[in-house]
Amino acid sequence: MPTTVLVLVExxxxxxxxxxxxxxxxxxxxxxxxxxxxxxxxxSQIDAVLTRGPLGLYADEIAALPNLKIICVIGAGYEHVDLKAAADRGITVTNGAGVNASSVADHAMALLLALVRDVPRCDAAVRRGEWPKIMRPSLAGKRLGILGLGAVGMAIAKRAAAGFDMSVCYHNRQHRSDVPYTFCSTPTELARASDFLIIATPGGLGTKHLINRQVLDALGPNGFIVNIARASVVATADLITALEQRRIAGAALDVFDAEPQVPQALKTLSNVILTPHVAGLSPEATQATVELVGKNLTAFFAGQPVLTPIEMPSSVGSAVM
Known part of the structure; x- marks a missing residue:
């Protein structure tokens, strides 16, 4: 009898x-x-579930699947998968960390360029028959701060340093001695050292609201922020207030607290760019992600170690970046 996989991803x-x-x-x-x-x-037929972080798999659903043995999460984030419920049942959980890093990094840089150079507003003006001469900052020589220097953060850093001649600093759960970038000990210190701040850390309780009013004020009125990670990392109310009061220059967001609902305040602000959680989507990334799911499923049901296991609750609390 073939292994049955419930696919929740759209x-x-x-x-x-x-x-x-x-x-x-x-x-x-x-x-x-x-x-x-x-x-x-x-x-009773379902042996495995394929989901993604925002879709998750909840405790009551896990309880309703008596033969569930493995949960495969597309992408790095697994914030709405109930790991405790899975651990209590001995269910294996895997993710796709790093597989779509190039796609996410490309999108982060695209958002940064569009935001700093004000591309959407220029495009809209030309379509209206206007010809404004809008002067905007260059990226070259600026200071880029990256919150979370995992696979995505590293891909962003390489693009920024090698492609745009930017200096790069970062905040991470741990200092990395294997990179040429400057470590900042807190998110506030990182923001203070940055002209542009990109959020590239996983979601979850360990990173919730790391970006708050204090950090935004440290970024300052000429600073721009890009979030291609998880909305929970940023205190949305603090961000909206900072944007409305021009305490920061602008924001580009690919993720939101209650997707697909987006706060109306963000939609009306002229210093904001919004995309519908598509940073990780590309044909290349999607194919590689599904191939990794196949490898994890094949290994698991052959009694072999999975390729990308998620640490279960005993150590989850410390794994924030």
């Missing part, structure tokens, strides 16, 4: 044949109603 349909060709039986449930129906109808 963006990977074109690449699901990768898993089917490996012999896995897939149940697709990309909407909340389909998800609830699939769990109710096929609970």
């Amino acid at each position: 963006t990977i349909n074109d690449y699901l044949p990768i898993l089917e060709h490996q012999g896995f039986h897939l149940i697709l449930a990309p909407t909340p109603s389909e998800r609830a129906e699939a769990i109710a109808r096929h609970a």
